[in-house]
Amino acid sequence: MNAVWTEPEAPAAAAPSHQAAAKIERETHKLEKRLCREVGRAITDYNMIEEGDKVMVCLSGGKDSYGMLDILLKLKARAPVNFELIAVNLDQKQPGFPEDVLPAYLKQVGVPFHIEEQDTYSIVKRVVPEGKTTCGLCSRLRRGILYRVADELGATKIALGHHRDDILATFFLNMFFAAKLKAMPPKLVSDDGRHVVIRPLAYVAEKDLVRWAQHREFPIIPCNLCGSQENLQRQVVGDMLRDWERKHPGRLENMLHSLQSVAPSHLMDGTLHDFKGLKPTGVASDDGDRAFDPPELPPVPAMPSAVQVVSLG
Template sequence: MTAAIEQVRKGNDAAEEADCPALFRNAPSSVEFKKLRKRLLREARQAIDDYSMLPGEGRPAKWLVCLSGGKDSYTLLAVLMDLKWRGLLPVELVACNLDQAQPGFPGHILPDFFENHGIEHRIVREDTYSIVTDKIPAGKTYCSLCSRLRRGILYRTAREEGCDAIVLGHHREDILETFFMNLFHGGRLASMPPKLVNDEGDLLVLRPLAYCGEKDIAKFASAMNFPIIPCDLCGSQDGLQRAEIKKMLEGWEKQAPGRLGVMARALAHARPSHLLDRKLYDFENLVPSGSVVSDAGDAEEPCAASLAMTEKLFAAE
């Protein structure tokens, strides 16, 4: 009986492999990889649902999926294609790579990758490298100007392709790093939202991997043997503030595994009444009413830490 069941399982796996996108034809068959794949799918689908990334029922959608050649963007494309294949993403996908004319950039890798796997794509070549290196003094970070130029070109390409959104591969750690960059260096509480509208108001910017951990993405990309292209433009610069933040977060996670997940969840549970932004909360008209009321209007439980501290301070009285 066990042998028969195993035979049926292998038959089902073979049928699924034959029917799946070409990108997954040579994917590992191990249980560990299958769990990883399902976890990334689940987390991406949850982010898509939580932030209403899909258009209303009956409305067609077309997404420009941006690939840099790094592990994150490859994984983004694979996850979206997997969801689409499973009937969970009713969206037309167009992969796009912006070749920024960096010296030594292997411009053949992504076109070959797309062609070999039958992926609809668009390659755009714009010499932003010369602009960035000309405008930014040696030793300074290129990221800000580079990203602005890149984003403008991608917006233009999305319009030309008739897309509703550009889709980026930023993950959980990217979002946390941006939060701490703004906290430490920008003096504000802000990060990368999973969904936003561009300044012109005609395109969405989506980040379906917002719930996905970088470690999982790295494992997935390695297992899928994606042809990774390093970014030599910004990757060659030492002492970047973001690199320091990344190192700090990695240290925290090593000391207390799971901490990054807790911090990421905190970004989705802000309490304006417990912050200092007068534009978000009406402190001026906040007056005693005889009971403690939370932001949502429900009775609020006293803070256990506050009660313990009060008891300690006044224990001798």
């Protein structure tokens, strides 16, 4: 099943006389394969899309949601299950929002779509004091509207465009500011208990989405509501993650894998592990102290006997 989800068709070979163009084409094809593979792997790992699903793809006009829709359309053509896609944009009536851009793009790619017009911009500006972060209230208003629209459209899944780096940034934001080990799950039941929300880009690196958006020339629409909030903690944490990745390539991938390999017995949450009730069992366990040892450590050498210790003196 994974192969059907993830393998894109090979492009036509470039003319040998155009080496530079051929190299760009090869790199672009590798990027497309990687995006399809990672989205397909996430869908398979978490059973995100099932036979007969109607997936509501939330499209903001940013690179991430454009990329999500684009890759889902590619996978739909060869997926092992039949499903529908419908793109939904929430027009929040931000000043200067180009209302014609998304409809024109969606008509061009031939995907069914719905534009929901709700003036959440005025509400946020009225309620949130000047200089304060608008993201929290904006997100709650947007979420409630999208749940209602999903009901009206008969959508069985709601797809959001959060990628790997968003998930890791949320993990650190919750740790630093909410004192919780909590991130964005790849799949969850919505707040109202009536919808399944999925994040098909859960394994996708943001830098790949940047490159794909440039290649596909998506008509990006900036978010003027929050774009001026340059000191948002999410941006600070995002800068931290990008700096780590530059200095230590592969670190973010390891961090993502850690969220999939949790050892409750080596944390401190008594609701997940019965620390109070622990008793010696007399049976060796790989989950004991040895779990702290890095895998590359050599075996512990045998200690000398008491007789040998005395003789050495």
